[in-house]
Amino acid sequence: MTQILKSFSRLCAADVARQTSPNLGGKCQFWPRLFISILACLFWWVQWPAAPALARSMPDPANAPGSIQPYLQSAIDRVSEFTLDNGLKFIVLEQHEAPVVSFLTYADVGGANEPEGNTGVAHFLEHLAFKGTPRIGTKNYQKERQLFAQLDRLNAEIKAAADTGNTENVTKLQEKFAKIQNEAAELVVQNEFGQIVQKSGGVGLNASTSADATRYFYSFPSNKLELWMSLESERFLEPVFREFYKEKQVILEERRLRTDNSPIGQTIEAFLDTAYQVHPYRRPVIGYPQDLQNMTREDVRQFFERYYVPNNLTVAIVGDVDPAQVRELAQIYFGRYPSKPAPPKVEAVEPVQTEPREVTLRLPSQPWYLEGYHRPPMNHPDRAVYELITSILSDGRTSRLYRSLVEDRQLALNAQGFNGFPGNKYPNLMLFYALTAPGHTVEEVARALHEQIERLTVEPVSEEELERVKTQARAQLLRSLDSNSGMASLLVEYEVKTGSWRNLFKEIEAFAAVTSEDVLRVARETFRPQNRTVGRLLPEEES
Known part of the structure; x- marks a missing residue:
């Protein structure tokens, strides 16, 4: 438990997990705890707020567990849960000491769920989740959609030309691609999602991807509960994979920094590839370079449609809230999600290791x-x-x-x-x-x-x-x-x-x-x- 709590306070993760800071336009912030080189490759962490109120009144932890039970029971009694008809589950813990609420949307999908040839797609999708919706982050979404389609077609043409060695055509297509990408950039309202959160008193807007899961989290004043419901439900109800190709370069640079140009990063990747033979834990969460280069917007869309379904999402809400109001608003906003089949499970089973x-x-x-x-x-x-x-x-x-x-x-x-x-x-x-x-x-x-x-x-x-x-x-x-x-x-x-x-x-x-x-x-x-x-x-x- 000591290590579980530590890893959760760092958002678990291992991998080569990372945190996306939307306030930095998708750039990554890494917080080393001991030695930056190895820890940046093993995990990145978030320091949760301190707990002064309970710390002042908690019993001596060296005493028998029974003396602690009243404090645990007090927390248990303040937890409620419910599941919407579409399968999306909510866990609510009332904490009324301060007028703030923390929210965490947990997608039960990570690097281990990625199909062969699409490593890194879970982490890629996490980056794109901050890019807005048809109404947030754009000046003209209808025109944007047309430009997205053009960019996707040109990207396929560039790849085909490159495969045949037609360098002259590749250059011409890349010039056209750059021009249309610039047109699309003119329609983007940069970080509008994050700006809405910040202007409304929100803090800690961030996310993490690990081998097991993808987490999206931030905190709001308690009177902004409905705003969170609106924002969070919309970005997963109507995702827009805006700035797809720009973000691909950000992720490739992240991989170069944390793995390809990092001796300990390379060692960890080789270590996992040696320790595992079958299970997808052997693969890097950030993905292999070739998979990232070849990834398309359609790959991300299919992954989203398969795994970001209501019965694969769990929301935790902790703070100064009324559970009845949470349930009412959840039905209004998240109840819009259509029910979908459960996503496929990881079936690979690592055989027992029989030799060093x-x-x-x-x-x-x-x-x-x-x-x-x-x-x-x-x-x-x-x-x-x-x-x-x-x-x-x-x-x-x-x-x-x-x-x-x-x-x-x-x-x-x-x-x-x-x-x-x-x-x-x-x-x-x-x-x-x-x-x-x-x-x-x-x-x-x-x-x-x-x-x-x-x-x-x-x-x-x-x-x-x-x-x-x-x-x-x-x-x-x-x-x-x-x-x-x-x-x-x-x-x-x-x-x-x-x-x-x-x-x-x-x-x-x-x-x-x-x-x-x-x-x-x-x-x-x-x-x-x-x-x-x-x-x-x-x-x-x-x-």
């Missing part, structure tokens, strides 16, 4: 070491055990990896790990990594890191250490209860991935029930040599 795997890259970089192990999905009965194991090894300066590799032996500048890489809806990886300190080698780091992992398979964890990580997990859960945006994310994540938002509030009991024998059992099941994938990033050899 390794990948080594030599690039101009500091040396890094990665070690990963396959583990079950988030809804597995042992999820609390896995979270506590990760906390024991890598949660903060008191963790075993940090104390041993960084402080005591000074082999690494940093050593950490986390669960749910690159997602956690399906069987995933526990990933551990370390940045080698000057004067030491990757192999020294590898031996020291693996020693700490191996310890968990032969030596029971002390009750004192186990209680410490349980206390941390309980405290983090309690602190999350007063954060509107954080709670919105947690509620919807548990609803979609475990079957009920109520499972979030059962985690305290799950942690309390974990014993040192459980830790030993799960560690032995997981940290087997044949289940291990190793990645090494080494400096280029001198010529």
Whole structure:
């Protein structure tokens, strides 16, 4: 849970997840926590608001779980839920301490759902979701539509000419394409969607795409509930894939920056491709360059039509709201969505790994070491055990990896790990990594890191250490209860991935029930040599 809460506070994600800032015209903002190079490739995070109100009154998290239960029950009693006739579900948590509301629209679709040849389409669609509607973001939508059609035809003609090697025709077509694209740009009201939100007191307008899901979120003053209903329902009822080709170049540049020109980015992509053989977790969420180059507006439209259907969307609303009013407005605005068939599920099942795997890259970089192990999905009965194991090894300066590799032996500048890489809806990886300190080698780091992992398979964890990580997990859960945006994310994540938002509030009991024998059992099941994938990033050899 400690790691789940952390990853949710960063919007989970792994991948090479990213956040689109519509206020920057679709550019990406990346917020590094430890070392910008590796963390920008592993995940990007949003720091949820602090929780002072509950923090002042919460019980000592070291006490028995029963003393915390009244606070959890108070939150549970303020949650309501309903599902519209078209299948779109709403989860509402009343928090009346301040006149603000946080909203999160969760599309149960991410990089793992993309068809072969269309990698990156989920992330591409997230970018385009901020471009407006037939009424928002345009001076003349009818004329825009005509120009979109012309651009799409020219794009197909350019590709055909390029395939035949007709460079002269390619140049002529590109000139015509640029002219029409400029005409279309003249009709765009830049960032009108974001401007409406900002002028109405909205904050935090953003989104993220991960291997598992796509999230759209922002907060409003509580008297703007109906405005949110109108804006959010319209952009998914009538999406306009405006500035498609411009945004494609933005995403290609993002990939060049975060992967192609990043040694650790390349290493992570190669590591996943080695750790997975069948499951789409092996593919980068941002997509492969060739797939992005070849992607068409029609590809995005088909993906949207298939996955952005009411029964694949869940909305969480947390803050100063009246649930009855939320339901009434939801029916008016989101009830307009027609019912559609459920989208296809991910059917690929990763076979059990039967032998160790390794990948080594030599690039101009500091040396890094990665070690990963396959583990079950988030809804597995042992999820609390896995979270506590990760906390024991890598949660903060008191963790075993940090104390041993960084402080005591000074082999690494940093050593950490986390669960749910690159997602956690399906069987995933526990990933551990370390940045080698000057004067030491990757192999020294590898031996020291693996020693700490191996310890968990032969030596029971002390009750004192186990209680410490349980206390941390309980405290983090309690602190999350007063954060509107954080709670919105947690509620919807548990609803979609475990079957009920109520499972979030059962985690305290799950942690309390974990014993040192459980830790030993799960560690032995997981940290087997044949289940291990190793990645090494080494400096280029001198010529």
